[in-house]
Protein backbone atom coordinates (compact mmCIF):
# COMPACT_ATOMS: atom_id res chain seq x y z
CA UNK A 578 0.00 0.00 0.00
CA UNK A 579 1.43 3.35 -1.02
CA UNK A 580 0.19 6.74 0.02
CA UNK A 581 -1.03 8.91 -2.77
CA UNK A 582 -2.26 12.12 -4.09
CA UNK A 583 -4.43 11.82 -7.14
CA UNK A 584 -5.06 14.62 -9.53
CA UNK A 585 -7.56 14.31 -12.35
CA UNK A 586 -7.39 16.49 -15.37
CA UNK A 587 -9.04 16.94 -18.71
CA UNK A 588 -11.55 14.69 -20.41
CA UNK A 589 -12.16 11.04 -19.73
CA UNK A 590 -9.72 8.78 -21.54
CA UNK A 591 -10.31 5.09 -21.97
CA UNK A 592 -7.64 4.56 -19.39
CA UNK A 593 -9.74 6.22 -16.70
CA UNK A 594 -11.73 3.02 -16.69
CA UNK A 595 -9.15 1.79 -14.23
CA UNK A 596 -9.72 4.68 -11.89
CA UNK A 597 -12.14 3.01 -9.50
CA UNK A 598 -9.45 0.44 -9.05
CA UNK A 599 -6.84 2.74 -7.69
CA UNK A 600 -5.69 1.50 -4.38
CA UNK A 601 -2.20 2.84 -4.48
CA UNK A 602 -1.88 5.87 -2.32
CA UNK A 603 0.79 8.08 -3.60
CA UNK A 604 2.10 11.19 -2.02
CA UNK A 605 4.71 13.54 -3.26
CA UNK A 606 8.26 13.25 -4.28
CA UNK A 607 10.85 14.75 -1.99
CA UNK A 608 12.61 17.50 -3.88
CA UNK A 609 15.70 16.59 -1.92
CA UNK A 610 15.59 13.03 -3.18
CA UNK A 611 15.67 13.13 -6.93
CA UNK A 612 16.30 10.65 -9.64
CA UNK A 613 19.37 11.25 -11.75
CA UNK A 614 18.53 13.69 -14.54
CA UNK A 615 18.87 11.05 -17.20
CA UNK A 616 16.33 8.82 -15.48
CA UNK A 617 13.95 11.74 -15.06
CA UNK A 618 14.21 12.74 -18.69
CA UNK A 619 13.66 9.19 -19.77
CA UNK A 620 10.54 8.81 -17.67
CA UNK A 621 9.13 12.17 -18.68
CA UNK A 622 9.37 11.24 -22.33
CA UNK A 623 7.42 8.06 -21.77
CA UNK A 624 4.78 9.88 -19.74
CA UNK A 625 3.54 12.21 -22.43
CA UNK A 626 0.76 9.81 -23.44
CA UNK A 627 -1.39 10.38 -20.36
CA UNK A 628 -2.08 13.62 -18.58
CA UNK A 629 -5.44 12.64 -17.23
CA UNK A 630 -4.59 10.97 -13.94
CA UNK A 631 -1.42 11.60 -12.01
CA UNK A 632 -0.03 9.97 -8.94
CA UNK A 633 2.30 12.29 -7.12
CA UNK A 634 4.24 9.85 -5.07
CA UNK A 635 7.37 8.40 -3.70
CA UNK A 636 8.31 4.75 -3.79
CA UNK A 637 11.56 2.95 -3.04
CA UNK A 638 14.20 2.21 -5.59
CA UNK A 639 13.47 -1.48 -5.27
CA UNK A 640 11.54 -4.18 -7.07
CA UNK A 641 8.20 -3.20 -5.45
CA UNK A 642 8.75 0.39 -6.53
CA UNK A 643 9.63 -0.70 -10.05
CA UNK A 644 6.53 -2.88 -10.21
CA UNK A 645 4.28 -0.06 -9.02
CA UNK A 646 5.60 2.35 -11.58
CA UNK A 647 5.24 -0.21 -14.33
CA UNK A 648 1.72 -1.05 -13.20
CA UNK A 649 0.73 2.61 -13.21
CA UNK A 650 2.08 3.08 -16.71
CA UNK A 651 0.28 0.01 -17.95
CA UNK A 652 -2.91 1.55 -16.65
CA UNK A 653 -2.11 4.83 -18.40
CA UNK A 654 -1.58 6.78 -15.21
CA UNK A 655 1.06 9.44 -15.41
CA UNK A 656 4.08 8.82 -13.19
CA UNK A 657 5.62 12.18 -13.94
CA UNK A 658 5.72 12.86 -10.22
CA UNK A 659 6.14 9.30 -9.01
CA UNK A 660 9.74 9.26 -7.94
CA UNK A 661 11.95 6.55 -6.54
CA UNK A 662 14.25 6.96 -3.56
CA UNK A 663 17.17 4.90 -2.35
CA UNK A 664 16.60 6.11 1.22
CA UNK A 665 13.60 3.92 2.07
CA UNK A 666 11.81 0.83 0.85
CA UNK A 667 8.53 1.07 -1.01
CA UNK A 668 5.57 1.18 1.36
CA UNK A 669 3.98 -2.21 1.81
CA UNK A 670 0.90 -3.79 3.36
CA UNK A 671 0.49 -7.29 4.71
CA UNK A 672 -3.19 -8.28 4.48
CA UNK A 673 -4.95 -11.15 6.24
CA UNK A 674 -8.50 -11.99 5.10
CA UNK A 675 -10.90 -14.16 7.16
CA UNK A 676 -13.71 -16.44 5.93
CA UNK A 677 -16.22 -13.58 5.99
CA UNK A 678 -14.03 -11.55 3.65
CA UNK A 679 -12.94 -9.11 6.37
CA UNK A 680 -9.33 -8.13 6.78
CA UNK A 681 -6.54 -7.09 9.09
CA UNK A 682 -3.86 -4.97 7.46
CA UNK A 683 -0.36 -4.21 8.73
CA UNK A 684 1.15 -1.25 6.92
CA UNK A 685 4.83 -0.41 6.65
CA UNK A 686 4.84 3.16 5.40
CA UNK A 687 8.41 3.13 4.10
CA UNK A 688 9.11 5.78 1.45
CA UNK A 689 5.78 7.49 2.09
CA UNK A 690 7.02 9.07 5.30
CA UNK A 691 9.96 10.80 3.64
CA UNK A 692 7.73 13.37 2.10
CA UNK A 693 7.47 16.88 3.47
CA UNK A 694 5.69 20.08 2.62
CA UNK A 695 8.61 21.39 0.55
CA UNK A 696 8.28 18.39 -1.71
CA UNK A 697 4.83 19.41 -2.85
CA UNK A 698 6.29 22.31 -4.80
CA UNK A 699 7.40 19.78 -7.39
CA UNK A 700 3.81 18.92 -8.13
CA UNK A 701 2.24 22.35 -7.55
CA UNK A 702 1.46 22.78 -11.24
CA UNK A 703 -0.64 19.62 -11.46
CA UNK A 704 -2.29 20.09 -8.12
CA UNK A 705 -3.48 23.58 -8.99
CA UNK A 706 -4.92 22.46 -12.35
CA UNK A 707 -6.65 19.28 -11.19
CA UNK A 708 -10.38 18.73 -11.21
CA UNK A 709 -10.18 16.64 -8.05
CA UNK A 710 -7.42 15.83 -5.61
CA UNK A 711 -7.59 12.82 -3.31
CA UNK A 712 -5.53 12.87 -0.18
CA UNK A 713 -5.26 10.60 2.87
CA UNK A 714 -3.09 9.93 5.91
CA UNK A 715 -0.60 7.30 4.84
CA UNK A 716 1.86 10.13 4.47
CA UNK A 717 2.58 12.59 7.25
CA UNK A 718 -0.39 14.74 8.31
CA UNK A 719 1.69 17.88 7.67
CA UNK A 720 2.22 16.89 4.04
CA UNK A 721 -1.43 15.99 3.57
CA UNK A 722 -2.51 19.26 5.09
CA UNK A 723 -0.24 21.26 2.81
CA UNK A 724 -1.54 19.42 -0.26
CA UNK A 725 -5.12 20.10 0.76
CA UNK A 726 -4.27 23.75 1.34
CA UNK A 727 -2.68 24.05 -2.10
CA UNK A 728 -5.66 22.42 -3.79
CA UNK A 729 -8.15 24.44 -1.78
CA UNK A 730 -6.38 27.72 -2.61
CA UNK A 731 -6.56 26.87 -6.32
CA UNK A 732 -10.27 26.04 -6.20
CA UNK A 733 -9.61 22.32 -6.74
CA UNK A 734 -12.19 19.93 -5.27
CA UNK A 735 -10.65 18.01 -2.41
CA UNK A 736 -11.63 14.49 -1.45
CA UNK A 737 -10.05 13.62 1.87
CA UNK A 738 -9.97 10.08 3.19
CA UNK A 739 -8.62 10.18 6.79
CA UNK A 740 -7.09 6.71 6.64
CA UNK A 741 -5.55 5.53 8.85
CA UNK A 742 -7.48 7.73 11.26
CA UNK A 743 -5.87 9.71 14.06
CA UNK A 744 -7.93 10.84 17.04
CA UNK A 745 -6.48 14.33 17.30
CA UNK A 746 -6.79 15.28 13.64
CA UNK A 747 -5.85 18.90 13.00
CA UNK A 748 -9.15 20.84 12.67
CA UNK A 749 -7.92 22.40 9.43
CA UNK A 750 -8.44 19.07 7.67
CA UNK A 751 -12.18 19.48 7.97
CA UNK A 752 -12.31 23.00 6.60
CA UNK A 753 -10.09 22.02 3.68
CA UNK A 754 -12.19 18.99 2.72
CA UNK A 755 -14.90 19.47 0.13
CA UNK A 756 -15.71 15.82 0.62
CA UNK A 757 -14.63 14.05 3.81
CA UNK A 758 -15.02 10.30 3.34
CA UNK A 759 -14.22 7.72 6.01
CA UNK A 760 -15.32 4.25 7.09
CA UNK A 761 -17.00 3.19 10.33
CA UNK A 762 -13.88 2.62 12.41
CA UNK A 763 -12.31 5.87 11.21
CA UNK A 764 -15.53 7.72 12.11
CA UNK A 765 -15.41 6.15 15.59
CA UNK A 766 -11.83 7.26 16.17
CA UNK A 767 -12.55 10.77 14.95
CA UNK A 768 -15.78 11.30 16.89
CA UNK A 769 -15.50 8.88 19.86
CA UNK A 770 -19.03 7.72 18.99
CA UNK A 771 -20.07 4.14 18.24
CA UNK A 772 -20.62 3.75 14.49
CA UNK A 773 -22.00 0.40 13.38
CA UNK A 774 -25.24 1.16 11.56
CA UNK A 775 -26.73 3.91 9.36
CA UNK A 776 -28.39 5.76 12.25
CA UNK A 777 -25.16 5.93 14.27
CA UNK A 778 -23.22 6.86 11.14
CA UNK A 779 -25.66 9.71 10.55
CA UNK A 780 -24.96 11.08 14.03
CA UNK A 781 -21.20 10.81 13.57
CA UNK A 782 -21.45 12.41 10.13
CA UNK A 783 -23.22 15.42 11.65
CA UNK A 784 -20.42 15.79 14.22
CA UNK A 785 -17.83 15.75 11.44
CA UNK A 786 -19.89 18.13 9.29
CA UNK A 787 -20.02 20.61 12.16
CA UNK A 788 -16.23 20.72 12.08
CA UNK A 789 -16.37 22.47 8.73
CA UNK A 790 -16.47 19.96 5.84
CA UNK A 791 -18.87 20.64 2.99
CA UNK A 792 -19.83 17.01 2.56
CA UNK A 793 -19.31 14.03 4.89
CA UNK A 794 -19.65 10.44 3.74
CA UNK A 795 -19.28 7.45 6.04
CA UNK A 796 -19.00 4.08 4.32
CA UNK A 797 -20.65 1.13 6.04
CA UNK A 798 -19.44 -1.97 4.24
CA UNK A 799 -22.39 -4.11 3.13
CA UNK A 800 -24.75 -1.34 4.30
CA UNK A 801 -23.48 1.12 1.69
CA UNK A 802 -22.90 4.61 3.01
CA UNK A 803 -24.37 7.63 4.72
CA UNK A 804 -24.09 11.17 3.38
CA UNK A 805 -24.69 14.59 4.81
CA UNK A 806 -23.79 18.02 3.47
CA UNK A 807 -24.00 21.68 4.40
CA UNK A 808 -26.74 22.08 1.79
CA UNK A 809 -28.60 18.90 2.84
CA UNK A 810 -27.87 18.66 6.56
CA UNK A 811 -30.13 15.66 7.22
CA UNK A 812 -28.15 12.40 7.02
CA UNK A 813 -29.22 10.09 4.22
CA UNK A 814 -28.51 6.37 3.97
CA UNK A 815 -27.56 5.07 0.50
CA UNK A 816 -27.85 1.26 0.57
CA UNK A 817 -25.82 -0.90 -1.75
CA UNK A 818 -26.12 -4.16 -3.67
CA UNK A 819 -26.57 -7.43 -1.80
CA UNK A 820 -23.58 -9.44 -2.93
CA UNK A 821 -21.47 -12.34 -1.70
CA UNK A 822 -18.34 -10.69 -0.33
CA UNK A 823 -15.21 -12.74 -0.86
CA UNK A 824 -12.62 -10.14 0.07
CA UNK A 825 -13.49 -6.61 1.18
CA UNK A 826 -9.88 -5.43 1.21
CA UNK A 827 -9.61 -2.20 -0.73
CA UNK A 828 -13.38 -1.65 -0.90
CA UNK A 829 -12.99 1.80 0.63
CA UNK A 830 -10.33 2.78 -1.89
CA UNK A 831 -12.47 1.47 -4.71
CA UNK A 832 -15.34 3.60 -3.41
CA UNK A 833 -13.17 6.71 -3.05
CA UNK A 834 -11.64 6.22 -6.51
CA UNK A 835 -15.08 5.85 -8.08
CA UNK A 836 -16.36 8.93 -6.26
CA UNK A 837 -13.40 10.96 -7.49
CA UNK A 838 -14.19 9.83 -11.02
CA UNK A 839 -17.77 11.07 -10.74
CA UNK A 840 -16.78 14.34 -9.07
CA UNK A 841 -14.29 15.01 -11.85
CA UNK A 842 -16.16 13.86 -14.92
CA UNK A 843 -19.84 13.90 -13.98
CA UNK A 844 -19.99 16.93 -11.68
CA UNK A 845 -23.64 17.57 -12.55
CA UNK A 846 -24.82 14.30 -11.06
CA UNK A 847 -26.43 14.64 -7.66
CA UNK A 848 -24.24 13.52 -4.77
CA UNK A 849 -26.71 10.74 -4.03
CA UNK A 850 -26.43 9.42 -7.58
CA UNK A 851 -22.63 9.55 -7.41
CA UNK A 852 -22.74 7.55 -4.20
CA UNK A 853 -25.14 4.95 -5.61
CA UNK A 854 -22.75 4.40 -8.47
CA UNK A 855 -19.69 4.37 -6.22
CA UNK A 856 -21.43 1.81 -4.00
CA UNK A 857 -22.05 -0.34 -7.05
CA UNK A 858 -18.43 -0.21 -8.17
CA UNK A 859 -17.15 -0.97 -4.68
CA UNK A 860 -19.62 -3.88 -4.44
CA UNK A 861 -18.09 -5.33 -7.59
CA UNK A 862 -14.66 -5.13 -5.98
CA UNK A 863 -15.61 -7.20 -2.91
CA UNK A 864 -16.73 -10.14 -5.03
CA UNK A 865 -13.23 -11.19 -6.01
CA UNK A 866 -9.99 -11.51 -4.11
CA UNK A 867 -7.23 -8.94 -4.01
CA UNK A 868 -7.26 -5.18 -3.92
CA UNK A 869 -6.37 -3.66 -7.29
CA UNK A 870 -6.98 -6.98 -8.98
CA UNK A 871 -10.58 -6.90 -7.75
CA UNK A 872 -11.37 -3.52 -9.25
CA UNK A 873 -13.39 -3.48 -12.47
CA UNK A 874 -12.34 -1.69 -15.63
CA UNK A 875 -14.84 0.70 -17.13
CA UNK A 876 -15.43 -1.64 -20.05
CA UNK A 877 -16.62 -4.33 -17.62
CA UNK A 878 -19.22 -2.13 -15.92
CA UNK A 879 -22.82 -1.41 -17.01
CA UNK A 880 -23.15 1.53 -19.41
CA UNK A 881 -25.76 3.03 -17.09
CA UNK A 882 -22.94 4.02 -14.75
CA UNK A 883 -21.50 6.44 -17.33
Ligand code: ADP
Pocket residue numbers: 760761796797798799800801802817818819820822825826827828829830832855856857859860863
Ligand atom coordinates in the same frame (compact mmCIF):
# COMPACT_ATOMS: atom_id res chain seq x y z
P1 ADP B 1 -13.18 0.14 4.03
O1 ADP B 1 -12.70 -0.74 2.94
O2 ADP B 1 -12.47 1.44 4.12
O3 ADP B 1 -13.30 -0.54 5.38
P2 ADP B 1 -16.06 -0.21 3.75
O4 ADP B 1 -15.90 -1.58 4.29
O5 ADP B 1 -17.01 0.70 4.43
O6 ADP B 1 -14.67 0.57 3.62
O7 ADP B 1 -16.48 -0.37 2.22
C1 ADP B 1 -16.50 0.72 1.33
C2 ADP B 1 -17.65 0.53 0.37
O8 ADP B 1 -17.49 -0.72 -0.31
C3 ADP B 1 -19.02 0.46 1.01
O9 ADP B 1 -19.55 1.76 1.19
C4 ADP B 1 -19.79 -0.34 -0.03
O10 ADP B 1 -20.15 0.50 -1.10
C5 ADP B 1 -18.74 -1.32 -0.53
N1 ADP B 1 -18.79 -2.59 0.21
C6 ADP B 1 -17.96 -2.99 1.20
N2 ADP B 1 -18.31 -4.21 1.67
C7 ADP B 1 -19.37 -4.59 0.96
C8 ADP B 1 -20.20 -5.76 0.96
N3 ADP B 1 -20.01 -6.78 1.81
N4 ADP B 1 -21.23 -5.80 0.06
C9 ADP B 1 -21.44 -4.80 -0.80
N5 ADP B 1 -20.69 -3.67 -0.85
C10 ADP B 1 -19.67 -3.57 0.01
